[in-house]
Amino acid sequence: MKKFCAALAILALLTACTSNDQKPTEPAAEASGAKQIKAGFVYVGPVGDAGWTWSHDQGRVAMEKADYVTPSTFIESVPEGAESARVINGLVQKGHNLIFTTSFGYMDATLDVASKNKDVVFMHCSGYKSAENVGTYFGRMYEPRYLSGIIAGKMTKTNSIGYVAAFPIPEVIRGINAFTLGVRSVNPQAKVKVVWTQTWFDPGIERDAADSLLDVGADVLTMHQDAPATLQAAEARGAYVIGYNSDTRKFAPNAFLTAPIWNWASIYTKTAAEVQNGTWKTSQIWWGMKEELVQLAPLSDRVPTAVRQLVEEKRKAIVAGSLHPFSGPLKDQTGKETVAAGVTLDDGALLGMNWFVEGVQGTIPK
Amino acid sequence: MILRIEKREQGSALFRSLTTTASLLCALLFAGFLLFFAGVDPAAAYLEILKESLGSSYGLSETLVKATPLIITGLAVSIAFRMQIWNIGAEGQIYMGACGATGVALFSGLDSPLMLPAMFAAAFIAGGLWAAVAGLLRALWQVNEVIVTLLMNYIAILLTNYLIFGPWKNPDGYNFPLTAQFSDAARLTEYFNTRLHSGFFLALFCALAVYLLMERTIWGFQVKAIGSNPAAARYAGMKTGLAIFLVLALSGAIAGVAGFSEVAGLQHRLQHGISPGYGYTAIIIAWLARRSALGVVIVSLLMGILLVGGDSLQLSWQLPVAFAYAFQGLILFFLLASDFFINFRLRRVKETDDA
Numbered sequence: 001m002k003k004f005c006a007a008l009a010i011l012a013l014l015t016a017c018t019s020n021d022q023k024p025t026e027p028a029a030e031a032s033g034a035k036q037i038k039a040g041f042v043y044v045g046p047v048g049d050a051g052w053t054w055s056h057d058q059g060r061v062a063m064e065k066a067d068y069v070t071p072s073t074f075i076e077s078v079p080e081g082a083e084s085a086r087v088i089n090g091l092v093q094k095g096h097n098l099i100f101t102t103s104f105g106y107m108d109a110t111l112d113v114a115s116k117n118k119d120v121v122f123m124h125c126s127g128y129k130s131a132e133n134v135g136t137y138f139g140r141m142y143e144p145r146y147l148s149g150i151i152a153g154k155m156t157k158t159n160s161i162g163y164v165a166a167f168p169i170p171e172v173i174r175g176i177n178a179f180t181l182g183v184r185s186v187n188p189q190a191k192v193k194v195v196w197t198q199t200w201f202d203p204g205i206e207r208d209a210a211d212s213l214l215d216v217g218a219d220v221l222t223m224h225q226d227a228p229a230t231l232q233a234a235e236a237r238g239a240y241v242i243g244y245n246s247d248t249r250k251f252a253p254n255a256f257l258t259a260p261i262w263n264w265a266s267i268y269t270k271t272a273a274e275v276q277n278g279t280w281k282t283s284q285i286w287w288g289m290k291e292e293l294v295q296l297a298p299l300s301d302r303v304p305t306a307v308r309q310l311v312e313e314k315r316k317a318i319v320a321g322s323l324h325p326f327s328g329p330l331k332d333q334t335g336k337e338t339v340a341a342g343v344t345l346d347d348g349a350l351l352g353m354n355w356f357v358e359g360v361q362g363t364i365p366k
Numbered sequence: 367m368i369l370r371i372e373k374r375e376q377g378s379a380l381f382r383s384l385t386t387t388a389s390l391l392c393a394l395l396f397a398g399f400l401l402f403f404a405g406v407d408p409a410a411a412y413l414e415i416l417k418e419s420l421g422s423s424y425g426l427s428e429t430l431v432k433a434t435p436l437i438i439t440g441l442a443v444s445i446a447f448r449m450q451i452w453n454i455g456a457e458g459q460i461y462m463g464a465c466g467a468t469g470v471a472l473f474s475g476l477d478s479p480l481m482l483p484a485m486f487a488a489a490f491i492a493g494g495l496w497a498a499v500a501g502l503l504r505a506l507w508q509v510n511e512v513i514v515t516l517l518m519n520y521i522a523i524l525l526t527n528y529l530i531f532g533p534w535k536n537p538d539g540y541n542f543p544l545t546a547q548f549s550d551a552a553r554l555t556e557y558f559n560t561r562l563h564s565g566f567f568l569a570l571f572c573a574l575a576v577y578l579l580m581e582r583t584i585w586g587f588q589v590k591a592i593g594s595n596p597a598a599a600r601y602a603g604m605k606t607g608l609a610i611f612l613v614l615a616l617s618g619a620i621a622g623v624a625g626f627s628e629v630a631g632l633q634h635r636l637q638h639g640i641s642p643g644y645g646y647t648a649i650i651i652a653w654l655a656r657r658s659a660l661g662v663v664i665v666s667l668l669m670g671i672l673l674v675g676g677d678s679l680q681l682s683w684q685l686p687v688a689f690a691y692a693f694q695g696l697i698l699f700f701l702l703a704s705d706f707f708i709n710f711r712l713r714r715v716k717e718t719d720d721a
Contacts, residue, residue, distance in 0.1 A: 046686070046687060046688075073681065073684060074684070075677070075680045075681060075687075076680065076686065076687040077687040079639060079642040080637075080638065080639050081633060081637060081638075081639050081640060081642075082561075082628075082632040082633045083642060085561065086428050086432075086674065086677065087677055087681075089424070090418075090677060090678070090681045091681065093424075094681060094682070104542065105637070105638065105639065108547075108633075108634075108635075128539075128540050128542070167531075167543065168531060169541065169542055169543060170540060170541045170542070198527065351540050352540045352541050353541070354541045365528070365531055365532065366531075366532050
């Protein structure tokens with residue numbers, strides 16, 4: 001019996017492998033005349049079927065539709081820090097002329113490799129350092145977060161909303177604040193309780209965090225991680241949940257309301273086109289819903305029509321520029337006014353955000 | 367007919383190396399099947415791995431860079447193994463060493479000739495103190511060092527997180543969890559316009575020092591004696607408690623040096639994930655190296671080839687990352703199996719009526 005099982009396992013392993021029929025990638029061929037784009041992508045996790053890396057890979061696939069883009073290469077699960085420099089350099093050595101590094105921890109490594117390869121264009125996601133041949137790109141995720149907060153504020157019955165937060169970095173804090181401002185724009189009584197997991201992907205810890213928020217009465221949850229644990233916790237306990245990164249309703253068919261999601265295709269397609277026709281210049285891209293880099297996933301049927309209409313109205317206002325989630329008056333957790341009426345936080349203040357707005361229950365570890 | 371496992375007589379060096387080579391070939395053969403069914407020519411893939419890791423000055427330098435922390439940490443773990451003390455906490459000790467070195471680099475304000483030695487000393491002491499906690503508990507109250515060292519890894523990593531999210535955060539870093547970059551005085555020398563840094567030679571020096579300590583000093587002899595028979599050693603008048611404490615502290619101190627080498631030679635700042643599990647890989651290395659210092663260097667270099675070359679499977683054929691893991695796992699699996707066959711043999715015995 002044991003032998004049979006082993007044979008079966010090996011057979012399964014082998015069939016799993018035969019489904020790939022891959023060839024070595026050729027070094028980028030400079031086609032006569034027009035420049036061909038050979039793009040390389042450095043991913044922080046496996047592509048999988050949902051989440052951060054998956055959303056980047058969707059963008060990569062969309063970019064490849066252009067006829068001047070030759071099949072691109074991606075490297076999964078590359079550790080952040082100095083380790084990544086070797087992988088980035090490997091892509092350069094293999095003739096890639098446009099390289100996207102898709103996590104903050106690749107910042108130093110990207111700049112390091114870029115300084116030795118001036119003829120290659122590098123794009124680093126979510127960092128703050130750029131160079132002559134290194135641009136940065138990221139999205140104003142706080143815009144759809146604000147909209148999802150409106151939905152949460154309308155859907156909660158207990159006025160207690162749980163936020164399973166990742167690391168206490170400005171990007172995550174900005175999301176929590178925007179979400180809370182959205183919640184309290186329609187429901188000033190509601191509170192947003194924050195639990196830090198210090199993880200980007202750890203189903204066990206994130207599930208515990210989600211459960212602890214449900215235990216103290218939260219009836220709507222949202223999250224900043226890649227694992228579907230928070231979605232599943234909400235589904236199991238009959239609460240509502242707002243996802244993140246990509247449309248993950250399949251993990252929580254009943255609980256799922258919506259998710260602020262990424263649409264990297266917009267940036268990848270544009271960058272490839274610019275590099276191809278020679279107009280690319282380094283810049284620090286920070287696009288929002290107007291450029292469709294960030295969006296709200298289609299709302300679940302459980303969201304009432306009146307709320308849908310309100311969200312659509314606010315969405316249009318954000319796209320038109322008449323509504324900015326971070327315009328004053330804003331108060332911090334102690335109730336002290338930090339942004340006066342008529343003032344809107346500038347990008348510098350947003351990028352370094354290190355304080356919670358009124359209505360958030362939780363602390364930022366310092 | 368049944369098979370029986372028997373202890374083997376101590377095999378010759380030739381037999382040992384032949385067994386190890388055979389196991390490597392078995393692993394390559396098995397992994398070759400996987401590659402074949404994934405539509406990749408195994409021979410081409412293996413050539414590519416060698417070419418990537420050894421075939422160019424850049425590849426070679428990267429292999430040595432990768433081997434550097436593995437050598438130092440492998441030595442740290444192997445010293446304790448010599449005494450049958452299991453230091454599972456090298457990972458945390460690397461982090462503590464890195465914290466010590468970073469503290470000096472950022473806040474001491476020392477000048478060039480003193481800076482690196484001071485960072486080295488801080489890392490050595492920080493790693494040593496961290497492991498000394500487990501040493502003290504073990505020596506005084508027989509608390510199992512496996513549990514203590516393992517659990518202290520989590521504390522060390524969280525402590526590092528506290529520092530980089532809190533007091534040591536770069537004031538100009540938009541609140542990202544990174545320290546400021548080190549000044550030039552706090553960086554190890556790099557060679558040949560590659561990332562190869564003097565930490566590699568430090569690693570080789572550590573190997574020599576550990577070899578001399580274990581093979582040429584009375585203390586080394588005591589460590590080995592206590593490891594092979596604690597009762598006899600105690601009877602012979604050796605202070606086993608003190609020796610256990612010292613060996614764990616030294617083991618941690620050496621692992622701390624790996625942290626120094628990583629931040630001063632490669633990262634040039636303290637940040638999240640400075641060690642992607644070197645402390646755990648070191649346990650495998652120390653085991654495969656059969657605890658000898660030279661063995662640690664050789665196995666670490668092989669591991670470097672495997673890790674650096676493994677990337678090329680993804681890069682050249684777009685094989686999923688799981689493939690690189692499976693490949694490394696297979697090689698370790700067969701090497702450990704060969705260890706079994708070096709120490710034991712299977713003998714066919716005739717079935718008898720009363721069997």
